[in-house]
Amino acid sequence: AQSVTQLGSHVSVSEGALVLLRCNYSSSVPPYLFWYVQYPNQGLQLLLKYTSAATLVKGINGFEAEFKKSETSFHLTKPSAHMSDAAEYFCAVSHSGGYQKVTFGTGTKLQVIP
């Protein structure tokens, strides 16, 4: 079984401040982990993915996430928030990457305050 917990359904940061979105996972096998973003009125876009290579994963738009097995965490960070980062972010886990179903967290809406 696999599951994902995202802490905080809403997060607000000031423009230029650090973005930290938390994600903890549960998986009975080594997981593949993903962060997806959904901008208003758009579909899901992959930000980054962990597939058992480097534990620090860099994604698009300056985002990165670190896989910490000991903490079963995969938190998403960005050093400096931009107004365009306002969106909903989903952490997700899969047992086999692209081949099997992906289990999503409940999502975190990020608000960036000018």
Next chain:
Amino acid sequence: EAGVTQFPSHSVIEKGQTVTLRCDPISGHDNLYWYRRVMGKEIKFLLHFVKESKQDESGMPNNRFLAERTGGTYSTLKVQPAELEDSGVYFCASSQEGQRNYEQYFGPGTRLTVT
């Protein structure tokens, strides 16, 4: 290369009516998935096709939902008869078997409202 497309983008129907959602995966992708997000909740897996065969339909909520993928290309998801709790956003995704970049590509979703 065209991405995953879904039609319609929005659908508003009355309880008891039938609605058919369509998904066109990325050309050449054998794997096709349906997911649903009910308002305020997580995105949940519905089912997975490999070509025209249902690989995993463990997430289908009940027998009012019927998914097909004739010919292994596009897929349809029919809801008959629709109930109020079926409202939500239905996402389709596709991936290529053996693809080593481990990614499912998602469509923009169909927002279904049952009144």
